[in-house]
Amino acid sequence: MSRAWQLLATVPDPEIPVLSVVDLGVVRAVEESADGRTVSVTLTPTYSGCPATDVIARDVRAALEAAYDEVQVRTQLSPAWTTAWMSEAAQDKLRGFGIAPPTHNTLPLLDLNADPSRPERCPQCGASDVEELAGFGSTPCKALWRCRSCREPFDYFKQL
Amino acid sequence: MASATSERSDLLKVADGCLVLSHRLSEWMSKAPTMEEDVALGNIALDLLGQARGLLQHFAAALDTDEDQLAYFREPQEFRNPLLCELPNGDFAHTIVRQLFADAWLHNVWHDWLSADDATVRGVAEKAVKENAYHLRHSSSWLVRLGDGTDESRRRTLAAVDALWPYRGEVATAGWYDVIEPVLVEATLPLPPRDAWTQRSSADGWHTEHLGYLLAEMQSLARAHPGASW
Numbered sequence: 001m002s003r004a005w006q007l008l009a010t011v012p013d014p015e016i017p018v019l020s021v022v023d024l025g026v027v028r029a030v031e032e033s034a035d036g037r038t039v040s041v042t043l044t045p046t047y048s049g050c051p052a053t054d055v056i057a058r059d060v061r062a063a064l065e066a067a068y069d070e071v072q073v074r075t076q077l078s079p080a081w082t083t084a085w086m087s088e089a090a091q092d093k094l095r096g097f098g099i100a101p102p103t104h105n106t107l108p109l110l111d112l113n114a115d116p117s118r119p120e121r122c123p124q125c126g127a128s129d130v131e132e133l134a135g136f137g138s139t140p141c142k143a144l145w146r147c148r149s150c151r152e153p154f155d156y157f158k159q160l
Numbered sequence: 161m162a163s164a165t166s167e168r169s170d171l172l173k174v175a176d177g178c179l180v181l182s183h184r185l186s187e188w189m190s191k192a193p194t195m196e197e198d199v200a201l202g203n204i205a206l207d208l209l210g211q212a213r214g215l216l217q218h219f220a221a222a223l224d225t226d227e228d229q230l231a232y233f234r235e236p237q238e239f240r241n242p243l244l245c246e247l248p249n250g251d252f253a254h255t256i257v258r259q260l261f262a263d264a265w266l267h268n269v270w271h272d273w274l275s276a277d278d279a280t281v282r283g284v285a286e287k288a289v290k291e292n293a294y295h296l297r298h299s300s301s302w303l304v305r306l307g308d309g310t311d312e313s314r315r316r317t318l319a320a321v322d323a324l325w326p327y328r329g330e331v332a333t334a335g336w337y338d339v340i341e342p343v344l345v346e347a348t349l350p351l352p353p354r355d356a357w358t359q360r361s362s363a364d365g366w367h368t369e370h371l372g373y374l375l376a377e378m379q380s381l382a383r384a385h386p387g388a389s390w
């Protein structure tokens with residue numbers, strides 16, 4: 001892993017600091033110049049209106065400027081970010097943080113008659129008997145669910 | 161040339177529609193019927209704002225200006241949003257019916273734009289089409305609960321459909337009716353005729369009186385303190 005990737009792995013998501021921007025899957029490309037002085041990073045935003053997007057770009061730049069003379073941060077919209085790009089490690093980190101990671105339905109999300117994706121189990125007690133309380137939550141990426149077994153409410157990272 | 165021009169005018173129609181509707185939804189903040197609904201409308205407003213920004217940045221780049229100039233320094237007659245998006249919130253039923261009509265419009269727009277020639281437009285659409293699916297699910301499930309709910313919620317929902325149906329002209333395609341009509345049926349509401357009269361469009365800069373007041377609020381800070389940042 002290059003020095004740039006190692007640095008990027010230390011940049012937290014501002015809303016869910018347990019995840020790095022690498023875990024989140026928003027770093028699409030890293031190119032270092034041959035002399036190692038310049039680095040160019042391509043980021044893709046998560047939710048269209050997520051306020052964390054600008055903060056991530058700023059934090060990525062600051063982290064890399066510690067090691068490179070010149071840092072370029074580019075934004076790429078297509079292909080659009082999807083929760084399927086989150087790393088395996090991210091899923092475990094989310095659970096440890098009390099957030100159920102996204103379940104990826106085989107049914108396309110675009111089918112309006114399909115049931116929306118649901119968490120596999122409660123991140124606190126592991127029970128699978130869970131119910132939705134609200135389709136929208138504390139950040140654009142989350143919904144509010146509740147475990148029927150331990151009765152605790154929890155955040156669910158929605159499939160996108 | 162004609163088709164490139166019409167593509168660009170569609171771009172502004174959708175960008176302005178998302179921007180203006182986002183502002184309307186933000187007016188519910190702190191006074192929605194429930195805490196969960198406050199959060200939902202806020203999140204939908206945020207998604208719409210992000211979608212608007214993606215398109216406005218792209219539109220602005222071609223004009224050698226920026227998104228803030230377009231959002232904050234244009235006059236009402238320069239906006240191209242569908243009239244539907246600028247109408248006041250009214251009661252909650254009115255907001256939900258307006259939202260369903262707008263969500264169904266955008267559902268069709270984003271699907272069409274998944275195959276746009278322009279890579280930026282396609283990129284915005286790839287994300288927006290999925291965000292919109294959550295919005296549409298929200299507005300249609302509320303419409304069913306309100307229409308097939310109490311006498312009071314039904315009365316208000318019928319009144320809202322009645323009031324907003326004449327504003328469907330700029331957003332209603334065959335695909336729009338295909339989304340709207342099954343929801344109205346499930347909500348046990350009568351289907352208004354497809355060929356009923358509709359308002360003219362905003363394509364020539366003609367708006368309702370409501371847009372001016374909305375922009376006065378939305379633009380006041382940027383106009384009082386040009387270039388302000390925080």
